[in-house]
């Protein structure tokens with residue numbers, strides 16, 4: 001990174017010069033969200049990636065999100081600030097293990113949460129996100145078996161809501177499962193008027209007591225439209241940035257994580273690998289770039305398109 005350079009101004013300049021679009025997830029740092037052209041949940045980001053006319057997509061999120069953008073845009077350059085920004089859900093489902101699991105249920109329709117690698121997407125019939133998982137599962141005929149991967153907590157939530165018997169892959173988000181039920185109970189006792197809103201990657205016991213469960217966009221909309229003035233938010237802390245900006249009159253408290261956590265509140269270590277410096281570098285050097293082998297991409301695209309079609 002060059003010295004004495006206004007990185008943010010340079011990022012905005014390069015965006016114009018290179019006809020680039022910056023897409024960012026709600027979990028990245030606020031200062032990166034503020035530089036982005038679009039900030040959203042996984043579905044919104046996939047839709048934005050599908051619709052963009054930019055020559056280069058700069059994805060501030062995690063690796064699988066960049067892959068999804070590349071799957072949709074084989075002829076565009078897709079870069080991400082840090083190639084090591086992974087995801088515990090995507091890591092939980094190695095290609096060979098998932099293929100063996102799938103082979104045990106040859107009749108099943110495969111629904112995969114978008115938080116998975118391109119290889120898993122290529123073995124999937126239809127992708128879902130936390131905002132359309134119920135709709136996707138409900139679209140499958142009642143007499144069909146369904147494999148749901150890789151997030152078992154989201155899977156259990158969807159199974160309960162739809163009454164469908166899902167064959168679950170046992171993956172989890174390290175951030176959401178680390179929210180402490182004990183500390184949350186204490187916090188709720190201190191704020192008896194606060195509503196609890198939670199992301200469906202949380203454990204079942206937290207989801208059971210939540211007043212609202214939804215994707216990041218869903219949580220933002222709920223807090224904004226609710227007449228209530230206090231909220232406890234059980235998801236990654238990055239969401240606080242837009243939530244607080246949009247609701248200056250409301251008390252918004254992040255749900256606490258366990259003591260042995262890598263940080264005091266619920267922060268995703270992968271999302272936090274995105275920094276303004278790395279964003280500058282990836283736009284300047286146009287790397288690291290995401291590549292998806294064409295055979296995998298074409299198969300994965302079918303599953304992603306099936307989801308986008310249902311979510312119009």
Ligand code: 13P
Nearest residue numbers: 041042043129130215216
């Ligand atoms: P959504 O933004 O789609 O709710 O996903 C949350 C998440 O964990 C992304 O990694």
Ligand code: SF4
Nearest residue numbers: 062087088173175268
């Ligand atoms: Fe993956 Fe969880 Fe981080 Fe989202 S918050 S990228 S699901 S580890």
